[in-house]
Amino acid sequence: MKLQQLRYLVEVSRRGLNVSEAAEALYTSQPGVSKQIKMLEDELGIIVFERSGKRLTGITEPGKAVLEISNRILREAENLKRVGEEFAGGDSGSLVVATTHTQARYALPPVVKRFTERYAKVRLHIHQGSPAQIAEWTSSGEADLAIATEALDSFPQLLTMPCYQWTHCVIAPDGHPVLNQGPLTLSLLARYPLITYDPAFTGGGRISQTFERQGLTPNIVLSAIDADVIKTYVGLGLGLGIIARIAFDPARDTGLQALDAAHLFPSNTTRLGLRRGTYLRRYEYDFIEFFAPHLTRKAVERSMQGALSGADEYQL
Secondary structure, rough: OHHHHHHHHHHHHHOOOOHHHHHHHOOOOOHHHHHHHHHHHHHHOOOOEEEOOEEEEEHHHHHHHHHHHHHHHHHHHHHHHHHHHHOOOOOOOOEEEEEEEEEEEHHHHHHHHHHHHHHHOOOEEEEOOOOOHHHHHHHHOOOOOOEEEOOOHHOOEEEEEEEEEEEEEEEEEOOOHHOOOOOOOHHHHOOOOEEEEOOOOHHHHHHHHHHHOOOOOOEEEEEEOOOHHHHHHHHHOOOOEEEEEOOOOOOOOOOEEEEEEEEEOOEEEEEEEEEEEOOHHHHHHHHHHHOOOOOOHHHHHHHHHHHHHHOOOOOO
């Protein structure tokens, strides 16, 4: 039995039993993957994957147990490498953070600056994507840490911890009538064209739901995945924008004004996620604490131990 055979099993399962895609992801050949899986099945004396001709069609009951154990073994093998890097490499290594545009653009810059000053030898990579992509990358080990507001809780492979709460604001061009029409209400906003986030990003889905609960139909003329695009089109006069409050900077966003909308839309919680059972290196603990000061090493370790024992996770 070899670790590589276990990697083949796990990757084929992750790719929806598509051996070609798994082989491509592992930089090897399809026949090679099929051969190694068959050799492992012969060694174990069980069938892991159901077949119809040469095509894999399902996972057998013993196969599910094998995959669960294989995932655990591969995770621990990765942890061994991390321990080696921790104690042999000192303050060097790499850290891959998967996050959304809003977090990368507005929340992370001071954290990245502080981190790179403290760990000059660590190669820091920031991968931007949708919340679902971020969760997938972290679940599969392509990213070390995930930072997002949506989707992370939907992946049981991830341990998630709350970082901070944020609210929305409404942005309008200078001189727009909404700036002088008294208290901001949903019914007032529904009278104007609106530009806001795609439903999969940054609380976008909750915005539409809030209008619907009040029996209102918002006139959303444009949706985007990041606040910079929304602000650009608001500046062009296409409509009012609804964005995360942290994404508005009066010094930079000249020609626009922001109205607080915390009383209109539910607050959102940005969360940090990591694969369950992962060994965290010292600089990963520090990155987490730089981003969310309440998530000290002790707090993160408590959350990890709670996840192992089935206890409640750390609450904000």
